[in-house]
Amino acid sequence: MAHIQFLDETLRDGQQSLWGMRMQAGMALPVTPIIDQTGYSTISLAGSSLFEVLIRHCQEDPWAGLDLLTKSMPNTPLRAGCRSNGSVTFGHTPEALMDIWVDRLCVHGLRSFWIYDVLFNIEQMHRLAKIAKGHGSKVAGTMLFTLSPVHDDAFWADKADKLSALDEVDSLLLYDTGGVLDRDRISTLVPAIKANARGKPIELHSNNMLAQSAKAYCDAVEFGVTVLHTAARSMANGPSIPSIDIMVKNMEALGHTHNIDTSKLKPVSDHFRSVAKAAGYLHDQHYEYDVTSLTTQIPGGMMGTLRNQLIQQNMLDKLPEVLDEVALVRRELGYPGMATPFAQLVGTVAVLNIVTGKRYSAVPDEVIQYAAGYYGQPPAPINGEAMDRIMSAPRAKEILATPPEQPDRAELHRRHGTHGDDDELLLRALVPGSDIDRMRAAGPIRMDFPTLSSTELDQVARLMRMASLPLVQMRSENLELTMRR
Numbered sequence: 182m183a184h185i186q187f188l189d190e191t192l193r194d195g196q197q198s199l200w201g202m203r204m205q206a207g208m209a210l211p212v213t214p215i216i217d218q219t220g221y222s223t224i225s226l227a228g229s230s231l232f233e234v235l236i237r238h239c240q241e242d243p244w245a246g247l248d249l250l251t252k253s254m255p256n257t258p259l260r261a262g263c264r265s266n267g268s269v270t271f272g273h274t275p276e277a278l279m280d281i282w283v284d285r286l287c288v289h290g291l292r293s294f295w296i297y298d299v300l301f302n303i304e305q306m307h308r309l310a311k312i313a314k315g316h317g318s319k320v321a322g323t324m325l326f327t328l329s330p331v332h333d334d335a336f337w338a339d340k341a342d343k344l345s346a347l348d349e350v351d352s353l354l355l356y357d358t359g360g361v362l363d364r365d366r367i368s369t370l371v372p373a374i375k376a377n378a379r380g381k382p383i384e385l386h387s388n389n390m391l392a393q394s395a396k397a398y399c400d401a402v403e404f405g406v407t408v409l410h411t412a413a414r415s416m417a418n419g420p421s422i423p424s425i426d427i428m429v430k431n432m433e434a435l436g437h438t439h440n441i442d443t444s445k446l447k448p449v450s451d452h453f454r455s456v457a458k459a460a461g462y463l464h465d466q467h468y469e470y471d472v473t474s475l476t477t478q479i480p481g482g483m484m485g486t487l488r489n490q491l492i493q494q495n496m497l498d499k500l501p502e503v504l505d506e507v508a509l510v511r512r513e514l515g516y517p518g519m520a521t522p523f524a525q526l527v528g529t530v531a532v533l534n535i536v537t538g539k540r541y542s543a544v545p546d547e548v549i550q551y552a553a554g555y556y557g558q559p560p561a562p563i564n565g566e567a568m569d570r571i572m573s574a575p576r577a578k579e580i581l582a583t584p585p586e587q588p589d590r591a592e593l594h595r596r597h598g599t600h601g602d603d604d605e606l607l608l609r610a611l612v613p614g615s616d617i618d619r620m621r622a623a624g625p626i627r628m629d630f631p632t633l634s635s636t637e638l639d640q641v642a643r644l645m646r647m648a649s650l651p652l653v654q655m656r657s658e659n660l661e662l663t664m665r666r
Contacts, residue, residue: 182436186222186408187425188260188384191453192250193225195416198388199463202234206246207628208460210253212452217254219449220440222408223293223319224254227261227286229268229611230521236608237616240623244289244604249626251290258319260293261286265305266556267522268611272547273555273585276308278593278610281603283309287316295354297323299518300557303343310349321384322350324374326357327478328366329516331561334373342377352382352408357397358520359478360390364400371404384408388420388480392468395423399431413446415454419466420480426450455632476508478519479528490532499535506531513567514551515559522547522556541570549580 192213196204216224232243251259261283268274268282283294294313296306310320322344324337344350353374362370374383385406387394398409410422417424429441457464479487487507491497510531517523526548533543550556552563552571563571571577594601597609608617655662 182438183402183407184438185402185432186382187220187428187439187441188223188225188386188408188410189216189219189221189412189425190225190386190410190422191216191412191416191449193228193231193260193262194386194388194410195412195421197228197230198420198422199416199466200457200460201462202231203239203460203462205235205239205241205630206249206626208453208456208630210249210628212449213250213253215445215449217256218442219445220442221257222440223258223260225260225262225295225410226250227259227291229263229282232608233611236612236620240620241626242620244608245626247289258292259290260295260321261291262295262297262323263309264521265296265298265302265309268607272522272550274610275585275587275593276305277588277590278607279309280312281590281593282607283312284316285603285607287313287318292317293319293321295321295323295356297325297354297356297520298557299325299520299523300559301340301343302557303347306344307347307349310347314349319351320349321352321354322347323354323356325518325520326355326362327359327516327518327520328361328475329511329560331516334369336560337370338373338377341374345377345379345381350381352384353378354384354386355401355406356520357385357387357394358480358524359474360388360394360397361475361478362387362397362401363393364396367397367400367404371401371406375405382407384410386410386422389418389423390420390468390480391470391474392418393470395427395431398423398428399435402432402435402437413450413453415450415457415464417466419463419468421466424450452632456630459631477504478511479504479507480519480524487528487532490529491536494536496536503528503531503535506534510534510567513564514548515561515563517551517559523551526551541567541574544571544574544576546576546580549574549577550585553581555585 192204192209196202227247235241235243235246263282266273266279268279296309298306306322313320324340341353344353355374383406385398385401387397409428411417411425411428412422414424414426425441426446429439429443432439454464487503488497488500491499491503507527511527514527526545529545530548534540537543549571552568594606597606599606599609651665653664
């Protein structure tokens with residue numbers, strides 16, 4: 182039997198998958214002290230996409246919100262994640278800016294990082310790991326899992342060997358964005374990784390896209406995984422990860438031990454369910470097994486993007502064709518892992534191919550950069566015909582002639598007019614200045630988020646969905662209610 186550690190993803194992947202990164206600090210602060218006391222080994226919290234969404238869509242200062250959240254959880258290491266060569270943009274972020282990003286997150290209180298590169302540019306991952314280690318942070322070397330003919334056990338064993346050889350890497354994180362891992366795959370994959378892990382713990386994160394991730398967690402523990410990523414029940418499942426509730430129950434039933442205080446779980450779940458209802462966000466999700474996910478391996482958050490792109494073209498009926506095209510494009514591009522940025526790039530090309538009716542007639546700049554090798558080496562060679570069409574795109578010659586530049590810190594501050602303020606530089610590099618101006622004009626962090634959780638208000642909400650007239654009035658001895666559309 183093993184001692185299992187749990188990492189909480191409620192505040193990061195849970196809300197990314199269900200709320201589209203729109204969790205504002207004030208929505209979480211009422212229960213973050215409870216999360217801090219629950220017994221998690223780590224609490225996942227921050228990412229550059231969260232910063233962008235908070236600024237652009239919520240008009241909230243992400244640095245101020247992050248400071249409030251870190252102060253409210255002093256007892257548990259807080260984690261941030263980052264791609265080795267990109268912050269928000271699907272293109273390249275200068276190395277100097279990535280270095281500043283990790284450094285400033287550490288200054289603001291983050292003490293754990295998961296660092297990934299879909300194409301496994303180990304040197305870039307190592308550079309960021311050194312910066313995190315300089316602040317005393319733990320680092321999880323991340324392997325973004327995907328199914329393909331080239332991603333066999335030998336492939337993953339090699340990546341585990343290279344990552345675990347780095348002194349700055351404390352654990353290996355097997356990250357299954359598509360939720361495609363099952364017992365057959367786990368039974369050879371995890372032992373292959375463990376054999377090359379040099380005794381470092383193995384973590385597992387599996388988005389429950391096929392409704393099989395909780396079972397995958399149980400199987401993975403049997404073969405050597407000791408850290409499981411979970412979320413509060415109301416923020417779990419569907420495109421999110423399994424719930425802490427069921428995984429604690431499962432681990433106990435299998436004879437394993439843990440540090441979770443289960444009395445803390447319900448109030449946290451109840452709180453986020455109430456906030457979700459009030460804000461109109463998803464909660465308490467459940468997906469059914471869909472075998473097509475095995476070929477597309479589309480991450481949870483990306484499915485909504487594909488649907489929105491087709492809705493804008495009045496072509497939502499074409500979604501099945503787009504999903505077939507996603508699988509074909511991924512194969513032609515050499516089976517890149519379906520995670521940022523490649524999941525979005527593959528999906529965008531697939532949509533463009535269907536919408537235009539001519540494959541690769543419209544090619545995003547980032548796809549040209551990928552084909553040119555600017556992101557690194559694809560897992561398999563790019564299909565020759567697809568490569569010809571990509572390199573025939575109007576922008577191809579210009580992009581090939583101008584590889585991504587690498588301005589230093591001083592030049593970045595000069596370009597953005599930030600005068601040595603690294604926090605401000607990161608904001609200005611993430612989003613346009615007009616978005617930052619709107620954020621600042623909105624005032625300080627908002628703390629008053631209603632939960633709208635009463636039975637009476639639930640009845641009112643049901644009535645509004647049922648009513649077809651423009652005016653509804655109700656009167657009783659103690660209540661008079663008028664609702665107008």
